[in-house]
Amino acid sequence: xxxxxxxxxxxxxxxxxxxxxxxxxxxxxxxxxxxxxxxxxxxxxxxxxxxxxxxxxxxxxxxxxxxxxxxxxxxxxxxxxxxxxxxxxxxxxxxxxxxxxxxxxxxxxxxxxxxxxxxxxxxxxxxxxxxxxxxxxxxxxxxxxxxxxxxxxxxxxxxxxxxxxxxxxxxxxxxxxxxxxxxxxxxxxxxxxxxxxxxxxxxxxxxxxxxxxxxxxxxxxxxxxxxxxxxxxxxxxxxxxxxxxxxxxxxxxxxxxxxxxxxxxxxxxxxxxxxxxxxxxxxxxxxxxxxxxxxxxxxxxxxxxxxxxxxxxxxxxxxxxxxxxxxxxxxxxxxxxxxxxxxxxxxxxxxxxxxxxxxxxxxxxxxxxxxxxxxxxxxxxxxxxxxxxxxxxxxxxxxxxxxxxxxxxxxxxxxxxxxxxxxxxxxxxxxxxxxxxxxxxxxxxxxxxxxxxxxxxxxxxxxxxxxxxxxxxxxxxxxxxxxxxxxxxxxxxxxxxx
Amino acid sequence: xxxxxxxxxxxxxxxxxxxxxxxxxxxxxxxxxxxxxxxxxxxxxxxxxxxxxxxxxxxxxxxxxxxxxxxxxxxxxxxxxxxxxxxxxxxxxxxxxxxxxxxxxxxxxxxxxxxxxxxxxxxxxxxxxxxxxxxxxxxxxxxxxxxxxxxxxxxxxxxxxxxxxxxxxxxxxxxxxxxxxxxxxxxxxxxxxxxxxxxxxxxxxxxxxxxxxxxxxxxxxxxxxxxxxxxxxxxxxxxxxxxxxxxxxxxxxxxxxxxxxxxxxxxxxxxxxxxxxxxxxxxxxxxxxxxxxxxxxxxxxxxxxxxxxxxxxxxxxxxxxxxxxxxxxxxxxxxxxxxxxxxxxxxxxxxxxxxxxxxxxxxxxxxx
Numbered sequence: 001x002x003x004x005x006x007x008x009x010x011x012x013x014x015x016x017x018x019x020x021x022x023x024x025x026x027x028x029x030x031x032x033x034x035x036x037x038x039x040x041x042x043x044x045x046x047x048x049x050x051x052x053x054x055x056x057x058x059x060x061x062x063x064x065x066x067x068x069x070x071x072x073x074x075x076x077x078x079x080x081x082x083x084x085x086x087x088x089x090x091x092x093x094x095x096x097x098x099x100x101x102x103x104x105x106x107x108x109x110x111x112x113x114x115x116x117x118x119x120x121x122x123x124x125x126x127x128x129x130x131x132x133x134x135x136x137x138x139x140x141x142x143x144x145x146x147x148x149x150x151x152x153x154x155x156x157x158x159x160x161x162x163x164x165x166x167x168x169x170x171x172x173x174x175x176x177x178x179x180x181x182x183x184x185x186x187x188x189x190x191x192x193x194x195x196x197x198x199x200x201x202x203x204x205x206x207x208x209x210x211x212x213x214x215x216x217x218x219x220x221x222x223x224x225x226x227x228x229x230x231x232x233x234x235x236x237x238x239x240x241x242x243x244x245x246x247x248x249x250x251x252x253x254x255x256x257x258x259x260x261x262x263x264x265x266x267x268x269x270x271x272x273x274x275x276x277x278x279x280x281x282x283x284x285x286x287x288x289x290x291x292x293x294x295x296x297x298x299x300x301x302x303x304x305x306x307x308x309x310x311x312x313x314x315x316x317x318x319x320x321x322x323x324x325x326x327x328x329x330x331x332x333x334x335x336x337x338x339x340x341x342x343x344x345x346x347x348x349x350x351x352x353x354x355x356x357x358x359x360x361x362x363x364x365x366x367x368x369x370x371x372x373x374x375x376x377x378x379x380x381x382x383x384x385x386x387x388x389x390x391x392x393x394x395x396x397x398x399x400x401x402x403x404x405x406x407x408x409x410x411x412x413x414x415x416x417x418x419x420x421x422x423x424x425x426x427x428x429x430x431x432x433x434x435x436x437x438x439x440x441x442x443x444x445x446x447x448x449x450x451x452x453x454x455x456x457x458x459x460x461x462x463x464x465x466x467x468x469x470x471x472x473x474x475x476x477x478x479x480x481x482x483x484x485x486x487x488x489x490x491x492x493x494x495x496x497x498x
Numbered sequence: 499x500x501x502x503x504x505x506x507x508x509x510x511x512x513x514x515x516x517x518x519x520x521x522x523x524x525x526x527x528x529x530x531x532x533x534x535x536x537x538x539x540x541x542x543x544x545x546x547x548x549x550x551x552x553x554x555x556x557x558x559x560x561x562x563x564x565x566x567x568x569x570x571x572x573x574x575x576x577x578x579x580x581x582x583x584x585x586x587x588x589x590x591x592x593x594x595x596x597x598x599x600x601x602x603x604x605x606x607x608x609x610x611x612x613x614x615x616x617x618x619x620x621x622x623x624x625x626x627x628x629x630x631x632x633x634x635x636x637x638x639x640x641x642x643x644x645x646x647x648x649x650x651x652x653x654x655x656x657x658x659x660x661x662x663x664x665x666x667x668x669x670x671x672x673x674x675x676x677x678x679x680x681x682x683x684x685x686x687x688x689x690x691x692x693x694x695x696x697x698x699x700x701x702x703x704x705x706x707x708x709x710x711x712x713x714x715x716x717x718x719x720x721x722x723x724x725x726x727x728x729x730x731x732x733x734x735x736x737x738x739x740x741x742x743x744x745x746x747x748x749x750x751x752x753x754x755x756x757x758x759x760x761x762x763x764x765x766x767x768x769x770x771x772x773x774x775x776x777x778x779x780x781x782x783x784x785x786x787x788x789x790x791x792x793x794x795x796x797x798x799x800x801x802x803x804x805x806x807x808x809x810x811x812x813x814x815x816x817x818x819x820x821x822x823x824x825x826x827x828x829x830x831x832x833x834x835x836x837x838x839x840x841x842x843x844x845x846x847x848x849x850x851x852x853x854x855x856x857x858x859x860x861x862x863x864x865x866x
Contacts, residue, residue: 122858129564129645133853136792140846147843445679447663455656462649469639469646 020410023427034437038310048429051385053324055378056402056421060331063416065367066347069403071131072116076375077395078142079108098182105376113372117365173389180387184317188245191319199229249315260299267292331418404457413468509855520826532706541821543712544777548770549817551763552798556808558759559739561643564791565651569625569767571658576620581690585613610694621768629764633757685781692779796849799856
């Protein structure tokens with residue numbers, strides 16, 4: 001009896017994760033066929049993760065809000081590039097130039113995101129096809145802007161940017177001397193200082209806000225948070241550690257080893273405080289134990305020769321990864337706020353949300369603004385890593401590849417989490433790295449692998465969309481036909497009581 | 499009056515105005531109007547059949563068929579096969595030896611016709627299968643056909659990219675110049691069926707060239723579709739598309755009608771791409787037809803169709819305006835801003851703008 005339930009449990013777990021499993025097998029086969037050493041694949045993979053992670057994570061919010069996969073992130077990428085053309089022309093370099101580009105791109109992306117949201121509110125239910133068509137539509141204006149307006153109406157004289165005839169931007173713009181590696185090269189040390197200031201600011205702000213709303217303030221937790229960051233900053237003043245943190249890229253092996261050790265120390269002390277000093281009720285020591293075990297395993301892994309060999313050539317740009325992690329936390333934190341809850345409700349059922357007093361259209365527009373702005377930042381992270389900007393091409397495929405990556409991680413049109421995004425990037429890009437090489441060894445033609453990965457990207461989206469539509473037509477009362485009537489009767493009583 | 503204007507729609511007013519403006523501008527710049535206009539007519543004839551593929555799918559309730567690339571690749575396969583078999587060359591050779599005076603005089607043109615008709619027949623044959631598969635999927639994704647068709651069309655093109663790279667062809671026109679395997683990106687139709695329809699029965703007055711054969715073929719295709727839509731099956735199909743519940747109540751098999759519409763649309767598209775290619779003078783494989791669905795959808799929408807209703811007249815008006823703007827836009831824009839590809843910008847904005855407009859008209863359900 002128990003055996004059977006175990007078996008069926010495993011079976012259903014396998015079935016639920018069929019897309020992920022399929023791609024694990026596919027990537028594995030492709031890596032094997034390409035004949036490349038794992039160290040190469042891992043190195044490439046972590047480069048690409050830093051490059052694309054942010055954009056893929058920017059897709060989560062619209063999915064939660066029920067707007068499906070946001071093909072409109074291309075517009076975010078475009079606004080980033082519009083900002084970039086100006087900062088490149090002004091010769092703004094390094095992290096300062098990068099931040100100014102971000103500051104310039106954000107308002108553009110906000111306005112465009114709002115317009116996209118307004119448009120999507122007029123085509124509820126067809127946001128995905130609408131977003132795709134919209135990206136092509138915007139492409140027209142983008143080309144018009146870059147080919148005719150810049151250099152034509154906006155007089156820019158810059159040999160590095162403008163076609164020698166005088167009108168229009170060059171096909172490729174070299175970013176090596178401006179913002180290449182601007183973010184990647186920011187050291188862990190600088191990141192810590194920024195973090196320190198940010199934590200203090202956030203803590204003070206929360207206390208003020210809570211004071212105004214007359215909510216209870218957890219002073220103890222606030223102090224503890226600041227102390228932790230202060231200790232980290234303090235450690236970085238020890239010369240050896242400071243030098244290690246001051247590196248532009250940190251080897252992955254060391255990062256895992258020392259990061260793991262730091263985590264163990266943190267977990268143990270934090271658990272000790274929670275259990276014996278604060279005596280927090282309902283504290284789950286099992287979770288603590290789990291975390292410690294995971295950290296110990298990570299540290300232990302670095303002593304395993306094969307593992308160490310695989311990651312030995314991989315160096316991590318700490319700040320970029322930190323920023324991606326920040327977005328991960330942001331996505332998760334946002335969903336716990338009131339706005340995030342509203343987004344969830346709107347995503348589940350617009351009628352119920354409306355009945356519960358949520359401004360559906362406004363929530364949807366906010367979701368689009370978030371997604372577009374984040375995508376524009378993501379595009380800048382992508383460009384600063386890659387270093388050459390193909391003016392008319394860098395943004396074109398970003399929607400396709402990001403969405404395919406998200407879906408490969410097991411997400412669907414209606415449900416996506418940040419973890420799925422991360423898993424998806426890793427799986428999708430490991431396939432991407434080796435597909436041309438695998439095509440070369442298997443068929444003697446690298447183009448086959450090249451086409452195959454494009455086919456996979458399109459195919460996975462087609463299948464995901466078809467599965468989604470199929471599910472909906474099996475349960476037609478959910479969304480179409482007599483729209484939204486049944487869920488209303490089922491959920492409205494509980495929703496209204498809230 | 500206001501009602502009529504509203505029904506006509508703001509985008510259409512803009513497009514018609516834009517077309518007229520382009521005409522005026524071309525005339526004002528002193529361009530060669532007769533040859534420009536014959537270009538417009540030629541491109542109208544070339545693209546018409548592809549746009550026509552929208553009618554059955556829209557009328558059957560499947561909606562705008564962004565995935566006509568399913569049919570398009572079938573037609574391209576037929577074209578590739580016709581070239582590989584050297585139908586034109588073989589027939590010309592055979593006939594040049596015969597004693598039949600008609601065959602000797604019209605041999606090349608006739609052989610080209612045989613070649614393209616063979617290609618169309620093969621394309622139709624393939625598309626019957628792909629269309630059936632496609633319809634099978636369509637009947638399972640009711641309500642999201644447009645999104646799904648777009649991506650199925652894209653995947654089909656990407657899949658065919660792989661196939662094109664491994665096809666073992668022998669004709670020098672087809673294969674890559676320096677590789678043994680795979681078909682090339684652009685295939686010249688000089689030796690097979692280049693402009694066969696345009697040249698048939700054509701006449702020339704000054705610089706004005708009228709492709710009689712092409713226009714006749716388009717008229718014939720439209721007439722056939724018109725006849726079909728008037729037949730019992732066609733009427734049942736339109737009924738199923740207009741109101742599925744009612745059609746079901748009157749004993750019409752809605753799913754079967756949707757299937758018929760999808761297959762018909764795919765089949766017409768497969769013929770359409772060959773007609774388009776013969777007019778261009780070359781076939782574009784690989785990613786060439788990637789966006790062709792968008793163009794066809796835009797054309798029929800410009801003509802006044804909606805995602806739920808499309809008529810032959812919409813096809814003709816829409817294709818004429820859309821292709822007219824693209825054909826006129828290129829020289830006029832070049833005159834204004836030399837050396838830049840303004841026509842692509844116009845195409846992107848016009849075609850996608852009209853699709854967006856149509857989507858906002860049909861969508862936007864209220865939440866209360």
